[in-house]
Amino acid sequence: MKWTILLSALLLFACNKKETLRTTIVKDTLTIPDSTKVVKAEKPEILLPEQYSNARFKEVTVERIDENNFRVRGKGQIFEANFNWIIEDGHDELKTGFQTTDAGAPEWGNFDFTITVEKKRENSKLTLVLFESSAKDGSRQHELPIVLF
Structure with a gap:
């Protein structure tokens, strides 16, 4: 009878002992020592277009x-609703337009247009610059540079 009680107490003690597992999380991967590696399923990432803005242009994508x-889409607060753009590659002006x-102005007007441009040099970086021309001297004002590729 004593052995039965002692054996029961030993089994009860062994069943109630909590074992702590050390876990580590590394970039969406859960690793538990001495077990199988579990990888979380990735959800597709929805990328919103980057928006650019300055004093005269906003919400430009x-x-x-x-x-x-x-x-190219966005809003502009432009005198007489006209603005210019230029595409350059760091060396040359490849294309211009308006x-x-x-x-x-003073209202924010919408614009939406397409541009076709090719690189002259393979390693160059094309930049679109939106700007307002000065009524006084024609200089560029409120330039908004946007790297294309």
Whole structure:
């Protein structure tokens, strides 16, 4: 009878003993020592387009349509609703143009246009610069540079 009580007490003690496991989490991977590695399923990341702004332009986004075509959208608070743009590669001006918004200053007018441009040099970086031309001397004002690729 004593052995039965002693054996029962020993089993009860062994069953109630809590074993602590050391776990580590490294970049969406849970590793438990002496066990199987569990990897969390990745959720697809929804990328919102980066928005650019300054004093005269806001909510400007550039979407790459294909290899050499880009869609530029945003809002501008531009005198007489006209603004200019230029694409440069750090050495040369590759393309220039102008656009209009659907409202002039002091209102914020919307604009939406596409640009087609090709690199001259493989290692160059194309930059789109939106700007307002000065009515006084034609100089660039309120430049908004945006790196395309």
